[in-house]
Amino acid sequence: MTQTTRRRFLRISSLASLAGSSASPAFAAKEPSILQAGEPPLPAEDSFTIAVLPDTQTYCQRFPDGFHAQTQWLVEQKKRRRIEAVLHLGDITEHNTPSQWEVARAAMGRLDGELPYFFVPGNHDCGQNGKAADRSTLLNDYFPKSKYDKLPTFGGTYDKEPDSMCNSYHLFTAGGRKFLVIALEFGPRADVVRWANEVAAKHANREAILITHAYTYLGNVRYDWQKFGEKQSWNPHSKSYPMAKNNGDDVMDGEELWQNLVSRHENFILTLNGHVLREGLARLTSTTPGGRDVHQMLVNFQMKPNGGDSWLRLMEFTAQGTVEVHDYSPTQDCSNLGAQNRFTLKLSRPGN
Numbered sequence: 001m002t003q004t005t006r007r008r009f010l011r012i013s014s015l016a017s018l019a020g021s022s023a024s025p026a027f028a029a030k031e032p033s034i035l036q037a038g039e040p041p042l043p044a045e046d047s048f049t050i051a052v053l054p055d056t057q058t059y060c061q062r063f064p065d066g067f068h069a070q071t072q073w074l075v076e077q078k079k080r081r082r083i084e085a086v087l088h089l090g091d092i093t094e095h096n097t098p099s100q101w102e103v104a105r106a107a108m109g110r111l112d113g114e115l116p117y118f119f120v121p122g123n124h125d126c127g128q129n130g131k132a133a134d135r136s137t138l139l140n141d142y143f144p145k146s147k148y149d150k151l152p153t154f155g156g157t158y159d160k161e162p163d164s165m166c167n168s169y170h171l172f173t174a175g176g177r178k179f180l181v182i183a184l185e186f187g188p189r190a191d192v193v194r195w196a197n198e199v200a201a202k203h204a205n206r207e208a209i210l211i212t213h214a215y216t217y218l219g220n221v222r223y224d225w226q227k228f229g230e231k232q233s234w235n236p237h238s239k240s241y242p243m244a245k246n247n248g249d250d251v252m253d254g255e256e257l258w259q260n261l262v263s264r265h266e267n268f269i270l271t272l273n274g275h276v277l278r279e280g281l282a283r284l285t286s287t288t289p290g291g292r293d294v295h296q297m298l299v300n301f302q303m304k305p306n307g308g309d310s311w312l313r314l315m316e317f318t319a320q321g322t323v324e325v326h327d328y329s330p331t332q333d334c335s336n337l338g339a340q341n342r343f344t345l346k347l348s349r350p351g352n
């Protein structure tokens with residue numbers, strides 16, 4: 001990012017910040033699990049489901065069966081739960097190595113021809129041995145654009161790197177509603193965010209969902225380097241990720257994405273990210289200048305046994321404009337009714 005570009009973004013940021021942001025969680029930062037045997041209830045007849053797969057890196061490293069169990073279950077459930085899309089939140093692999101990408105390709109490949117799926121690279125998918133020294137990745141060798149660009153859901157890729165799936169967008173209709181999913185790299189660069197703004201503006205009539213690997217942090221707040229620095233672990237600006245130092249700090253964290261992208265459009269409804277360890281769960285709701293609520297959630301199960309015990313998140317979109325969130329493990333056949341795992345979100349309509 002040039003200094004000029006950065007200044008322009010900062011100026012936009014200060015304007016956007018006037019809109020303010022309200023987080024009013026009626027739940028504690030860390031909520032206990034409340035486990036219950038069995039699957040979540042089936043969606044209402046006029047509802048549909050978007051499924052979420054957070055960090056699968058430990059499955060690719062050591063527990064491939066757990067990854068296969070997730071995608072196999074989603075395929076089996078696609079009709080009865082009317083699953084319309086699957087979102088992978090990055091850190092697909094642990095070390096960005098061919099053997100781990102092969103596991104990912106095989107497990108995600110179960111969805112091919114069955115369910116549309118969209119994905120982003122995490123920090124562990126970048127650089128030699130997944131150390132995020134730079135943005136080099138084997139992702140495009142195993143999930144090439146040529147495999148996806150003929151699909152009806154495919155929208156496009158970052159205009160400066162059109163052959164890469166590291167930044168992409170997707171379009172689909174479900175329940176009579178039109179959706180846009182923007183899928184951005186770990187700590188997106190300023191020019192990637194410029195492109196994402198153009199995509200969001202072009203599809204202003206669609207309910208927009210942002211997926212990127214690092215955005216919301218523990219304690220129901222966004223990553224905010226300016227405010228918290230290294231006090232928030234694993235910020236994309238952190239010295240933990242040489243990529244930032246090596247590219248002139250051209251990365252954006254959650255707060256920068258809120259200011260420079262999400263809050264600037266009246267069609268985002270949701271953001272989702274993984275990445276964060278410990279309890280790996282958080283959520284907050286912020287208000288746009290137009291008075292619309294945008295729900296932002298962190299979900300990451302990788303700290304559970306066996307790489308995550310196949311836990312995944314199901315988001316049931318109802319005809320009443322709500323999202324019913326359920327977390328479920330197909331290998332444990334267990335649901336979690338904790339306040340960070342089972343909750344309802346009221347969506348704002350685009351443009352309101």
Ligand SMILES: [Zn+2]
Pocket residue numbers: 091122123124213274275276
């Ligand atoms: Zn990560």
